[in-house]
Amino acid sequence: MQNDTEPIVLEGKCLVVCDSSPSADGAITSSLGISVRSGSAKVAFSATRSTNHEPSEMSNRTMTIYFDQVLVNIGNHFDLASSIFVAPRKGIYSFSFHVVKVYNRQTIQVSLMQNGYPVISAFAGDQDVTREAASNGVLLHMEREDKVHLKLERGNLMGGWKYSTFSGFLVFPL
Helix, strand or coil, rough: CCCCCCCCCCHHHHHCCEEEEECCCCEECCCCCEEECCCCHHEEEEECCCCCCCCCCHHHHHCCCCEEEEEEEEECCCCCEEECCEECCCCCEEEEEEEEEEEECCCCEEEEEECCCCEEEEECCCCCCCCEEEEEEEEEEECCEEEEEEEEECCCCCCCCCCCCEEEEEEEEC
């Protein structure tokens, strides 16, 4: 017998909820307060820069950091062309980035942008090394359709940024 404090786990089973209505995030909520989410709620991406690439006119104008290869894109919510992730549902998301500067004596500042506003930043500015990474990570509360990308706030990436990565995943929906 199931008591009120134990969750009911259904894997590969069909559940019928009467007197219910679908919500914007794909869940079904009944008047009894039961919320059922589909197994397709998995969201994850990881993109990398596989070549040294001089910043294009587009990236110099927007200062967006672009990636050229997707390693993982479960749910297809990371757009490689724009290098922007769009949240498919409200939830808590985890993001991390490592932007490598090569043979560049300038300090760089990289920011993770949520809906056009910087949330976290990282710096790389050692003058005596040939390669250095600006790295950071964060958990974010995101609404459906919120957008996240990386922006070069300071310095330049002349010489390329091969081996840079940008990754994120849905920790849990809300």
